[in-house]
Amino acid sequence: MTKPLDIAVVGGGIVGLATADAIQRARPGLSLTVLEKEPEVAAHQTGRNSGVIHAGLYYAPGSLKARLCAGGAARLFQYCAERGIPTTRTGKLVVATSRDQLPALDELERRGRANGVAMERIGPGGIAERELHAGGIEALHVSATGAVDFGDVARALAADLSRAGHEVRTGFEVREARRTPNRTRLVGPPGNIEARVVVNCAGLHVDRVMRLLGHDPRLRVLPFRGEYWSLSGAAADRVHGHIYPVPDPRLPHLGAHFTRNVAGRVELGPNAVWxxxxxxxxxxxxxxxxxxxxxxxxxxxxxxx
Structure with a gap:
């Protein structure tokens, strides 16, 4: 019988690949394989987002999100520089357009400074200096905000794993899991894989993989899609970097915003539709x-x- 792997990571998006990379760096002697159901990595959420690298402005000081965002952004820029992955660092404006938004802008500034984010509070003149066609009464300018193609990052991580002797196996969809006390057999075309430990990073299907592994999560993934408008010509030329509204604290998102991605394309969005x-x-x-x-x-x- 073939010796089982030490670890199988289910999911070839950026979370699965980064998790596998962290494992192999910490324990290089372990045998490890990443399983991805699509013909290539980064086919879904990783390759379908705005690509913004956030600086850590929004999260509660001291929280895990705040620490991971600020520290992760610095490490991501460093990783991309080492691998020759294009990034931008054009900065972000969070713009208040009315006085009733100023308390929320104050809170954002407090959080950002507590999280160690470099920023500047500016007025209408400073807004126009950085984004000539943006209007507002006050704004936060966050210089460290940038952008990257996260698909490029995922492909670089996959290449790193391959160079370290680990397999990134595409076209393998986990359809069944058979567990024993010492190992789990993952079944699906084009065959079977056995591993002592299975790490579930299956993205949009994470709840389904949990059930295959014998766990019944209370939560389910509900499918919502974000849509963007792509600006072209003179409209795109009016946006230099990233322009965000002051977020409404009653809503679980940052609001519709302008982003210039690493390829230079300017998008407005997202909404959230079923x-x-x-x-x-x-x-x-x-x-x-x-x-x-x-x-x-x-x-x-x-x-x-």
Missing amino acids: AWGREAYGRFSGRVPDALEALSYRGFRHRAS
């Missing part, structure tokens, strides 16, 4: 089993009520 499938990226695409599963979940009914 999707008829976990990987339904078009307005009229979907998958009936995904939709039925989500609609029958009590969490969806609670959210919709």
Whole structure:
């Protein structure tokens, strides 16, 4: 019988690849394989986002999110420089357009300074100096905010793993897991893999993989899709870097914003719309089993009520 792997990581997005990379750096003697169901890594969330590298402005001081965001941004820029991955660091403006937004801007400034984020409080003149076509009464300028193509980062991590002697196996969809006291057999085309430890980084399917592994999570993934408008021509030329509103504390997002990605494309968004499938990226695409599963979940009914 083939000797089982020490670790199998399910999911070839940036979380799975970065997790595998951290494991092999900490324990280089372990045998490790990353399993990705698509023909290539970074096919879903990792390759479908704005690419903004946040500086750590928004999170509660001392929280894990704050520490990981600020420290992770610095390490990401360093990693990209070492691997020759293009990045930008054009900075971000968080703009207050009315006086009733100033208390929330004050709180953002307090959080950012407590998190060690370099920033500057500016007025209308400073706003126009950095973003000529932006208007507001006050703003925070965060110089460390930048952008990267996270698909490029994921591909570099996959290459690092391969050079270290570990396999990134694409086209392997985990459809069944058979557990014994000492190992788990992961079953799916094109075969079986056994591992002593399985790390679940399956992104949009993380809850399903948990159930395959014998755990029944209370939470389910509900499919929502963010949509962006792409600016072109003279409209795109009016945006230099990243322009954000002061976020509404009653809402769980940062608000619609302008971003200039690492390729120089300017986008406005996102919104958040219901999707008829976990990987339904078009307005009229979907998958009936995904939709039925989500609609029958009590969490969806609670959210919709």
